[in-house]
Amino acid sequence: MGQTLRDILDAAARGGFPSADGRTTVVPQPCDRDAGVLAFTGHSVVFTDEDPRWVYDTLAALDCDVLAATMNPLFLAAFLERTGRTAETIDAVLVGPPLPGGPRLDLRETDVAHPRVAYARTRRDEVRAWVTEGAVLVMGRGVAGRLEVSVEVEEGVRHRGLGRALAEAARHLAGEPLWAQVAPGNARSARAFQAAGYRQVGAEVLLRARG
Numbered sequence: 001m002g003q004t005l006r007d008i009l010d011a012a013a014r015g016g017f018p019s020a021d022g023r024t025t026v027v028p029q030p031c032d033r034d035a036g037v038l039a040f041t042g043h044s045v046v047f048t049d050e051d052p053r054w055v056y057d058t059l060a061a062l063d064c065d066v067l068a069a070t071m072n073p074l075f076l077a078a079f080l081e082r083t084g085r086t087a088e089t090i091d092a093v094l095v096g097p098p099l100p101g102g103p104r105l106d107l108r109e110t111d112v113a114h115p116r117v118a119y120a121r122t123r124r125d126e127v128r129a130w131v132t133e134g135a136v137l138v139m140g141r142g143v144a145g146r147l148e149v150s151v152e153v154e155e156g157v158r159h160r161g162l163g164r165a166l167a168e169a170a171r172h173l174a175g176e177p178l179w180a181q182v183a184p185g186n187a188r189s190a191r192a193f194q195a196a197g198y199r200q201v202g203a204e205v206l207l208r209a210r211g
Contacts, residue, residue, distance in 0.1 A: 005030050005047045006144040008038070012201045013095050013177035018043035022066050024059060026052040030144035033123075035083060036206040037070045038093070044070035047144075048207075050082060076205060085207035091181035092190060096171045096198035098178065103169030107132050116152045123208075124148060130173070133157065137166045139173065143206065148179045151192075163189065167196035 005027050008018065018025065020042025029035045029049050038045045046055050058078050059069045069075060071090060080087060107130040111117075114136050117129045124140030131137075134157035142148035151166040171178055180198055182190045194200075 003027065004144070005038075005045065006146070008045055009144055009146050009179075010177075012040070013097075013179075017041065017201070018045070024055070024070055026055050033209060034143050034206060035085060036087075036143075036204060037076070037079075038202055038204045039071055040202040042067060046070060046079075048079075048083070054082065071203065071205065080207060083207055084210065086210050087205055087207050089183050090203055090205045092184050092200050093202045093204045094180045094182060094190075094193050094198040094200045096167070096174075096178045096180070096193070096196065098174045098176055099168070099171040099197075101172060103172040105132055105165045105169040107137065107169060107173075112136070114152075116150060120150060123206075130169075132162075132166075135162050135166055137170055139170060139178070142179070143204075146179045147174055147176055148181065149174075150180070151189075163192035164195045167193045167198065171197065 017040050022042055024044045024046060026046045029047050035048045058075060062069050062072055062074055064072050110129055110131050112129065112131060114129065116136050116138055117127065120127045120138045120140050124142045127138060127140035129136055129138045134154040136152050139147060139149050149170045151163055153162050180193050181204060182193060
């Protein structure tokens with residue numbers, strides 16, 4: 001059996017990355033829900049059930065730096081058209097190792113009908129949520145079964161370090177490497193996760209099945 005996307009993710013969480021050789025690796029989708037591109041330093045991974053030869057031929061036809069090809073808008077547009085899928089944005093991908101002990105933040109697990117929780121349930125499995133005053137923390141199984149986290153802080157309690165505290169608390173709850181996807185323009189969120197001990201390992205775009 002060849003290398004899977006989960007193998008690549010697990011290695012990256014441990015600090016082991018694909019060779020920075022300018023090449024692209026194509027692996028099967030981990031499930032019907034998730035296809036996409038994961039770009040590391042000098043190496044990209046395309047996860048799709050499409051013919052790998054189509055991926056390589058489409059990339060080779062682009063007039064751009066080979067290191068940028070998999071995230072080039074023309075390739076992504078062709079990928080979306082080929083698969084009939086939809087996408088939202090290119091995210092920075094960060095990972096944080098688990099921390100021992102319980103979180104220092106006072107959290108209460110809940111099944112509250114929060115928009116952040118509802119959103120997570122369309123993209124992840126085994127979703128769980130915790131709340132504290134003015135904020136929610138959500139974790140669930142996302143791409144290739146990796147454990148993913150997202151947080152949301154209400155406007156009235158922002159600028160107090162609560163986002164960082166939530167991201168750190170999640171590492172105490174996780175018990176395994178914890179992944180976060182942050183839109184590059186969301187500098188506030190990126191700073192919070194980095195301050196909580198997450199490190200960026202690459203960039204990612206997910207192609208979702210319509211509906």
